[in-house]
Amino acid sequence: MAGEIPDLQAQERTGTGKGAARQARRDGMVPGIVFGGEKEPLPIQMPFNVLLKQLKEGRFKSTLWNLQVEGHDDVRVICRDVQRDIVKDLPTHVDFMRLRRTSKVNLYIPVEFINEEAAPGIKRGGVLTVVRNEVELVVTAGDIPEKITVDLTGLKIGDIVHINDVTLPEGVKATIDRNFVIANISAPSGLAASDDEEEETAAEAVEE
Numbered sequence: 001m002a003g004e005i006p007d008l009q010a011q012e013r014t015g016t017g018k019g020a021a022r023q024a025r026r027d028g029m030v031p032g033i034v035f036g037g038e039k040e041p042l043p044i045q046m047p048f049n050v051l052l053k054q055l056k057e058g059r060f061k062s063t064l065w066n067l068q069v070e071g072h073d074d075v076r077v078i079c080r081d082v083q084r085d086i087v088k089d090l091p092t093h094v095d096f097m098r099l100r101r102t103s104k105v106n107l108y109i110p111v112e113f114i115n116e117e118a119a120p121g122i123k124r125g126g127v128l129t130v131v132r133n134e135v136e137l138v139v140t141a142g143d144i145p146e147k148i149t150v151d152l153t154g155l156k157i158g159d160i161v162h163i164n165d166v167t168l169p170e171g172v173k174a175t176i177d178r179n180f181v182i183a184n185i186s187a188p189s190g191l192a193a194s195d196d197e198e199e200e201t202a203a204e205a206v207e208e
Contacts, residue, residue, distance in 0.1 A: 037098030101142030121185035
């Protein structure tokens with residue numbers, strides 16, 4: 001499970017609207033807003049380099065942050081959106097939502113696959129085909145799992161891993177009701193071709 005909630009520093013942004021946002025960007029900042037929690041929206045700004053570094057580290061939108069803004073009480077937030085420049089793909093605006101520890105929130109949680117060496121299908125040359133490398137789950141804001149784990153032990157060629165095959169942390173559930181596929185072990189192209197040839201040979205023998 002997720003450990004200590006990491007801090008994230010920001011400054012209160014004076015002024016709102018496009019003009020103030022453009023000024024923030026000229027000053028090397030990324031404008032943003034904090035909303036929700038039965039409080040007024042709070043315009044903020046963050047140093048561009050700090051935000052870009054956090055985004056590159058990954059899982060920014062699936063992390064519960066302790067947002068610190070001078071002159072305001074610390075508040076737990078989750079990132080709801082990062083707007084980016086359509087050409088440079090760099091952050092231009094960020095939205096945070098205030099949360100209580102007991103709040104339920106939908107988040108995309110990464111999937112980790114373990115024990116590939118203990119999967120007979122992979123030993124035979126089968127290929128692990130990942131359909132979903134992250135899964136949208138309903139989690140408690142104060143207890144967000146860092147990942148969910150799929151154990152490949154014993155899986156053979158042709159086996160499929162569904163969400164119902166995965167043990168989720170207590171209190172966590174998928175946002176989709178159906179038993180969707182996470183991954184499968186497919187036959188290598190050479191083996192698949194060999195199987196097809198054997199089937200054709202068998203069919204010809206029956207016809208004769």
